[in-house]
Amino acid sequence: GAVVSQHPSRVICKSGTSVKIECRSLDFQATTMFWYRQFPKQSLMLMATSNEGSKATYEQGVEKDKFLINHASLTLSTLTVTSAHPEDSSFYICSARVAGSRLTDTQYFGPGTRLTVL
Amino acid sequence: GNSVTQMEGPVTLSEEAFLTINCTYTATGYPSLFWYVQYPGEGLQLLLKATKADDKGSNKGFEATYRKETTSFHLEKGSVQVSDSAVYFCALSGTRAQKLVFGQGTRLTINP
Numbered sequence: 319g320a321v322v323s324q325h326p327s328r329v330i331c332k333s334g335t336s337v338k339i340e341c342r343s344l345d346f347q348a349t350t351m352f353w354y355r356q357f358p359k360q361s362l363m364l365m366a367t368s369n370e371g372s373k374a375t376y377e378q379g380v381e382k383d384k385f386l387i388n389h390a391s392l393t394l395s396t397l398t399v400t401s402a403h404p405e406d407s408s409f410y411i412c413s414a415r416v417a418g419s420r421l422t423d424t425q426y427f428g429p430g431t432r433l434t435v436l
Numbered sequence: 437g438n439s440v441t442q443m444e445g446p447v448t449l450s451e452e453a454f455l456t457i458n459c460t461y462t463a464t465g466y467p468s469l470f471w472y473v474q475y476p477g478e479g480l481q482l483l484l485k486a487t488k489a490d491d492k493g494s495n496k497g498f499e500a501t502y503r504k505e506t507t508s509f510h511l512e513k514g515s516v517q518v519s520d521s522a523v524y525f526c527a528l529s530g531t532r533a534q535k536l537v538f539g540q541g542t543r544l545t546i547n548p
Contacts, residue, residue, distance in 0.1 A: 324479070352535070361525065361538045362480070411479050413536075424470070425529075425536055427480040 321345055322414050324428035331402055332436055338398045339431045341412030348414035351395040352425060353387060356409040368395045402435045409433075438463040442526050442539030449516055450547055457511040457542050459500075459526035467528040469493075469502050469509040470536070474523045483511075483524070518546045 321344040331337050341351055349370050354362040366387050368374045374387035384406075386398040395414075399406055409432050413425040443458040461467065468487045472480040484493030489504035498513045509526060526539040 322479075359543075361540045364535060367535065413480075424468075424482060424485060426482065427472070430477075430479040432477075 322428040347392040440539035446543040
């Protein structure tokens with residue numbers, strides 16, 4: 319149980335284009351999803367917290383107009399990198415928190431999406 | 437604010453060796469503590485967790501005990517295998533915040 323999928327797993331795009339990454343909780347409902355960015359050989363950096371039906375909360379230094387997050391349902395959140403540039407190339411990972419009490423506060427992670435901007 | 441400090445890597449061991457990866461934390465209240473593992477090119481997988489003091493999380497031969505008195509959550513395994521080679525992240529989730537705070541990760545390589 320508690321499987322999270324991401325699509326696509328890899329994407330290569332040209333500079334200036336937009337890329338959408340999907341994050342789905344396959345067998346549970348997730349009221350909260352998180353988006354992380356990971357640079358090579360580094361830890362995860364939280365970009366934003368996404369709650370179903372409301373606007374995402376972005377971490378300091380993350381451009382909300384560049385990284386658009388939509389959490390339209392309890393099983394789907396999307397991250398759109400708008401007008402991508404080479405410096406946006408990274409490994410993007412989502413996670414989902416099981417809906418319920420604090421006792422179920424575990425986050426389950428997707429397999430990640432490798433974005434390369436040429 | 438909350439923070440997690442992990443033993444610096446990389447760590448290289450021989451197969452069947454004993455493993456310890458140290459993790460200490462700073463947090464207010466009563467956080468939950470986690471160990472995640474990341475295999476090459478993949479996302480993170482939950483390895484084990486503990487939600488209160490003196491709890492022991494265990495999975496796949498790995499163990500970690502929530503020590504409030506030393507604010508630690510060290511990861512141990514009695515006999516490692518080549519397949520355990522990965523990056524290990526210690527993390528905490530605060531009392532009220534939903535956010536996970538990660539340590540810097542420890543790269544583990546097991547040689548046959």
